[in-house]
Amino acid sequence: MRDYLPIILLGLAGFLIGGVWTTWKTNRGMSVVLAVAAVMAVVGGIGWMVWG
Template identity: 70%
Template sequence: MRDYLPIILLGIGGFLVGGAYSTWKNNRFMAVVLGVLAIMAVAGGLGWLVWG
C-alpha cells in the first residue's frame, strides 16, 4: 500500500481540480477550497515520490 499512496494522492488531486473547475461559475469560494486541497494533494504525492 505504501507504494501506491503517492499515485492515489495524485489521482485525488486531479479529481479535486476537476471539481474546482466545474464549481467555479456557481460557487467561487468552494472552488478555491477545492483548488487549495488539490494543490496540497498533488504536492504531497510528488513530494512522496521525490523524497520518499
C-alpha cells in the same frame, strides 16, 4: 500501500481539479478550497515520490 500512495494522491488531485472546474461559476469560495486541496495533494504526491 506505501508504493501506491503517490498515485492515489495524484488521482485525488485530478478529481479535485475537476471539482474546481465544475464549481467555478456557481460557488467561487468552494472552488478556492478545492483548488488549495488539489495543490496540497499534488505537492504531497510528488513529495512522497521524491523523498518517501
